[in-house]
Amino acid sequence: MGDTTDELVDLASQVAPIPSGRELDMLLTAGERISMSLLAMAIKAMGVEARSYTGSQAGMATDARHGSARIVEVNPRRIREAIEAGAIAIVAGFQGFNRGTGDITTLGRGGSDTTAVALAAALGAEVCEIYTDVDGVYTADPRIVPRARKIDRVSSEEMLELAAAGSKVLYIRAVEYGRRHGVTIHVRSSFSNKEGTLVLNGQNGETVEEAMIAGIAVDLGEAKITVVGVPDVPGKAADIFNLVATTEANIDMIVQNVSAAETGLTDISFTLPMADGPRVVQTLQGAQAELGFESIQYDDQIGKLALVGAGMRTNSGVSAKLFTALFDAGINIEMISTSEIRISVVTRADTIQDAVRAVHTAFELDADDDAVVYAGTGR
Amino acid sequence: MGDTTDELVDLASQVAPIPSGRELDMLLTAGERISMSLLAMAIKAMGVEARSYTGSQAGMATDARHGSARIVEVNPRRIREAIEAGAIAIVAGFQGFNRGTGDITTLGRGGSDTTAVALAAALGAEVCEIYTDVDGVYTADPRIVPRARKIDRVSSEEMLELAAAGSKVLYIRAVEYGRRHGVTIHVRSSFSNKEGTLVLNGQNGETVEEAMIAGIAVDLGEAKITVVGVPDVPGKAADIFNLVATTEANIDMIVQNVSAAETGLTDISFTLPMADGPRVVQTLQGAQAELGFESIQYDDQIGKLALVGAGMRTNSGVSAKLFTALFDAGINIEMISTSEIRISVVTRADTIQDAVRAVHTAFELDADDDAVVYAGTGR
Numbered sequence: 001m002g003d004t005t006d007e008l009v010d011l012a013s014q015v016a017p018i019p020s021g022r023e024l025d026m027l028l029t030a031g032e033r034i035s036m037s038l039l040a041m042a043i044k045a046m047g048v049e050a051r052s053y054t055g056s057q058a059g060m061a062t063d064a065r066h067g068s069a070r071i072v073e074v075n076p077r078r079i080r081e082a083i084e085a086g087a088i089a090i091v092a093g094f095q096g097f098n099r100g101t102g103d104i105t106t107l108g109r110g111g112s113d114t115t116a117v118a119l120a121a122a123l124g125a126e127v128c129e130i131y132t133d134v135d136g137v138y139t140a141d142p143r144i145v146p147r148a149r150k151i152d153r154v155s156s157e158e159m160l161e162l163a164a165a166g167s168k169v170l171y172i173r174a175v176e177y178g179r180r181h182g183v184t185i186h187v188r189s190s191f192s193n194k195e196g197t198l199v200l201n202g203q204n205g206e207t208v209e210e211a212m213i214a215g216i217a218v219d220l221g222e223a224k225i226t227v228v229g230v231p232d233v234p235g236k237a238a239d240i241f242n243l244v245a246t247t248e249a250n251i252d253m254i255v256q257n258v259s260a261a262e263t264g265l266t267d268i269s270f271t272l273p274m275a276d277g278p279r280v281v282q283t284l285q286g287a288q289a290e291l292g293f294e295s296i297q298y299d300d301q302i303g304k305l306a307l308v309g310a311g312m313r314t315n316s317g318v319s320a321k322l323f324t325a326l327f328d329a330g331i332n333i334e335m336i337s338t339s340e341i342r343i344s345v346v347t348r349a350d351t352i353q354d355a356v357r358a359v360h361t362a363f364e365l366d367a368d369d370d371a372v373v374y375a376g377t378g379r
Numbered sequence: 380m381g382d383t384t385d386e387l388v389d390l391a392s393q394v395a396p397i398p399s400g401r402e403l404d405m406l407l408t409a410g411e412r413i414s415m416s417l418l419a420m421a422i423k424a425m426g427v428e429a430r431s432y433t434g435s436q437a438g439m440a441t442d443a444r445h446g447s448a449r450i451v452e453v454n455p456r457r458i459r460e461a462i463e464a465g466a467i468a469i470v471a472g473f474q475g476f477n478r479g480t481g482d483i484t485t486l487g488r489g490g491s492d493t494t495a496v497a498l499a500a501a502l503g504a505e506v507c508e509i510y511t512d513v514d515g516v517y518t519a520d521p522r523i524v525p526r527a528r529k530i531d532r533v534s535s536e537e538m539l540e541l542a543a544a545g546s547k548v549l550y551i552r553a554v555e556y557g558r559r560h561g562v563t564i565h566v567r568s569s570f571s572n573k574e575g576t577l578v579l580n581g582q583n584g585e586t587v588e589e590a591m592i593a594g595i596a597v598d599l600g601e602a603k604i605t606v607v608g609v610p611d612v613p614g615k616a617a618d619i620f621n622l623v624a625t626t627e628a629n630i631d632m633i634v635q636n637v638s639a640a641e642t643g644l645t646d647i648s649f650t651l652p653m654a655d656g657p658r659v660v661q662t663l664q665g666a667q668a669e670l671g672f673e674s675i676q677y678d679d680q681i682g683k684l685a686l687v688g689a690g691m692r693t694n695s696g697v698s699a700k701l702f703t704a705l706f707d708a709g710i711n712i713e714m715i716s717t718s719e720i721r722i723s724v725v726t727r728a729d730t731i732q733d734a735v736r737a738v739h740t741a742f743e744l745d746a747d748d749d750a751v752v753y754a755g756t757g758r
Contacts, residue, residue, distance in 0.1 A: 008413065015417050016424035023423070026431050027416035030409040034387065037406035038394050044402070045395035052405050057481060078481060102436060102457060 004031040021066030025106045032092035049087040055095035062096035068108035074122035110171025117174045121181035129186045136196030140216040142371035145360045149367040156201040158214040161342040165306030166219025212311035213363045219304040223277040226269040229294025249276035253337040303352030306344040325362035331355045383410040400445030404485045411471035428466040434474035441475035441484045448484035453501035489550025496553045500560035508565045515575030519595040521750035523732050524739045528746040535580040537593040540721040544685030545598025591690035592742045598683040602656040605648040608673025628655035632716040682731030685723040704741035710734045
C-alpha cells in the first residue's frame with residue numbers, strides 16, 4: 001500500500017492548489033485505514049483475533065495543527081481492552097484527533113514511529129519494537145561503509161544526535177518522545193529475528209557503556225547559503241535569521257566569519273534542507289536593500305558528516321583526531337559545528353563517502369566483516 | 380471515485396476468504412472519506428467554505444450489525460454548527476458508528492440515500508434532495524417505454540411499492556425512513572435544474588391527487604422456484620418457508636396452486652432475487668426426503684410487472700383492465716399477487732417489454748413526446 005498516500009496527495013493537488021489542512025488530514029488518514037483493516041483481515045484469516053483502530057479510537061488526542069499535530073494525551077482504553085481479550089490491536093499510525101474541534105489530525109513527518117512510541121508510553125510497555133528494513137542502527141551507513149557495525153545499545157541522547165545529523169533509521173520526534181516518557185525503543189528488521197538496536201533512556205536503570213563514538217551520520221540533503229558582505233553591526237544576524245524564520249525553513253549549522261577589520265563587513269553561512277533553499281534565497285534577495293549585504297551564494301553540493309558519542313564528554317582529543325583523519329584523506333573542511341556529544345563538519349558532497357570511511361577507520365569502528373545490506377533504502 | 384469501493388472489496392478478498400465484518404466496514408468507509416475530503420477541497424478552491432464529516436462526526440449512531448447496520452439515533456450537532464457558520468457540510472453516506480462498541484459500521488444497500496434522509500429528518504429540513512442520473516421517477520422505465528411520463532408528485536406509500544417492485548430510482552429503505560420521519564424527498568437530476576419528483580408523506584399537509592395509476596415497475600432480476608408435488612397437509616408450506624428463511628433469501632411473490640383432489644399433492648411457487656436462487660434450490664434439495672416433495676423446478680427467465688397506484692383503492696376494475704391489456708398483447712400471465720395499491724404479474728422475461736408498453740398505453744399513461752433518457756442507467 002506504499003504509494004497510496006502519494007496518490008491521495010496527487011488527487012488533492014488536482015482539485016485544489018492549496019488544499020485545506022483539515023480536509024487533507026481527512027483524506028490522508030484514508031490510507032492507513034485501508035492498510036490496517038486489510039492487515040487485521042489477513043491476521044484473522046490465519047486464525048488469530050486482530051482488531052484495527054483509528055487514531056481517535058486509540059485515544060490519540062492531539063492539538064489542532066493539521067498536518068503537523070502534536071500529541072497532547074493518549075488514552076488507549078480500547079487498545080488495553082483488546083490486548084486483555086487476547087487480540088492483536090492494530091493502530092493507525094500518523095493520525096489523531098483534536099478534542100476541541102472533533103477533527104481528524106495527522107502528525108506529519110515521523111508520525112508513525114511517534115504513534116508507536118506514544119502508545120508504548122501510555123500502555124506502560126516494556127519496550128516499543130519498531131520494525132524497519134535494516135537490522136538496526138549502524139556506526140555508519142553500511143551502503144557507504146561496508147565495515148559498519150550494528151550498534152547493540154545506544155543512549156537516546158546519542159540517537160537524537162544521530163537522527164538530527166541525518167541517520168534515517170528513526171525519526172528525531174519518536175526518539176525525543178521516548179526519551180521524555182522513558183520508553184525503551186528496539187529498532188529491528190522486518191526480515192529477520194535478530195536482535196536490533198536498543199535505544200535506552202536510562203530511566204529503567206539501563207545504562208549504555210559510554211563508547212567514545214557511537215556512530216557517524218551523513219547527510220547529503222542539505223544546501224549552504226552564504227550571505228556575503230554583511231555590515232558587522234549588532235543585530236544584523238538577528239535581522240537575517242528573523243527573516244529566514246518567516247519562510248519556516250529549518251536552519252541547521254550557522255557559521256559567522258571573523259569580520260575583516262578594514263571593511264567592517266562579514267559573511268554569514270548556514271545550512272538548511274535542500275528543498276527549502278530556493279525559497280530562502282528568494283526571500284533574502286527580496287530584502288537585500290534593507291539588510292545591506294553584498295550578495296548571496298547558494299551551494300547544494302555539500303555533504304555533512306557528524307560524529308556522535310556520549311563518551312566525547314570525558315574523552316579529549318576527539319576533534320583533533322577527526323580533523324587529522326580528514327586531512328590525511330585529503331578532504332577539506334568548510335564548516336564546523338559542535339554540541340556536547342557531537343561534532344559536525346561540512347565538506348564537498350563528492351568527498352563525503354571517502355570522508356566517512358576514513359573517519360570510521362580512524363576511530364576503530366570497523367567490523368571484521370562487511371555488513372549485510374538489504375535491498376531497502378532505509379526510510 | 381466510483382470504482383474505489385469495488386477495488387477495496389477486491390483487496391479484502393485477496394487477504395481473507397471471509398473478511399471480518401468489523402474490518403470490512405473499517406476498510407469500506409475509506410472510500411467515502413477520500414471522495415468527501417476531495418469534494419470539500421474542490422468547493423473551498425472555488426471560494427466557498429466547505430467541511431467534510433464522517434458518519435460518526437455527523438452523529439450517525441447505528442446498531443452493531445456490520446455491513447447492514449440500522450440507524451438508531453442521529454445527533455447532527457456538528458452539521459448544524461457548520462451550516463449555522465455558513466459552511467457547506469459534506470457528510471459521508473453509508474456509514475455510522477455503534478455507541479456501545481465504538482466501532483465503525485456501514486449501512487449496506489441503499490445506505491447513502493438513507494443517510495441523506497436520516498440527516499434531513501434530524502435537522503428538520505424542509506426537503507431532502509437526492510440527485511441522480513435521471514430526471515425523477517417515471518410512470519415506467521423510459522428505456523423500455525419511450526412515452527413514459529415523469530411523475531411530479533407521488534405518495535411515499537406508492538413510492539415504496541414502486542421501489543419494492545423493481546424501480547431503481549430510490550431505495551426502499553430511504554423511502555421508508557422518509558415516510559416514518561415525515562421527510563419530503565425530491566428526486567432530481569444531477570444534469571439539469573428541472574424539478575424532479577416529490578415523494579410526499581402527507582405529514583406536512585401535502586397530498587397527492589390519487590391518480591388511479593402512479594406508475595409501472597419492471598423487474599427482470601428475479602427467478603421462480605416451484606416445489607412440485609408437496610403433500611397438501613397443514614404446516615407443510617410453513618416447513619418449506621422456514622427452511623428457505625435459513626438461507627436469508629428475500630422471498631417476493633408466493634403462489635400455492637389448488638390441490639389436485641385425487642393425489643393430495645400441491646405445487647408451491649415463489650420468486651426471489653436471481654442471486655439467491657441456486658443457494659435456495661440446493662438447500663431445498665438437501666431436505667427433499669424430510670419435506671416429501673417430488674421435485675424442484677428453477678426458472679430464471681421470468682419478468683415481473685407491477686402496477687402501482689393509491690387510486691386503486693377507490694377504483695374497481697383495475698385488475699380486469701390489466702389482464703385484458705396483457706391478453707390483447709398476447710402475453711401469458713404465470714403468477715399474480717396483489718396488495719392494496721399494487722398488482723404484480725409474472726410473465727416470460729422476453730415478453731416483459733411488450734407487456735409494460737401495452738399496459739402503459741391501456742392505462743392512458745403515455746406522454747405526447749418521448750422522454751429524455753440520459754446515458755446513465757439509474758442505480
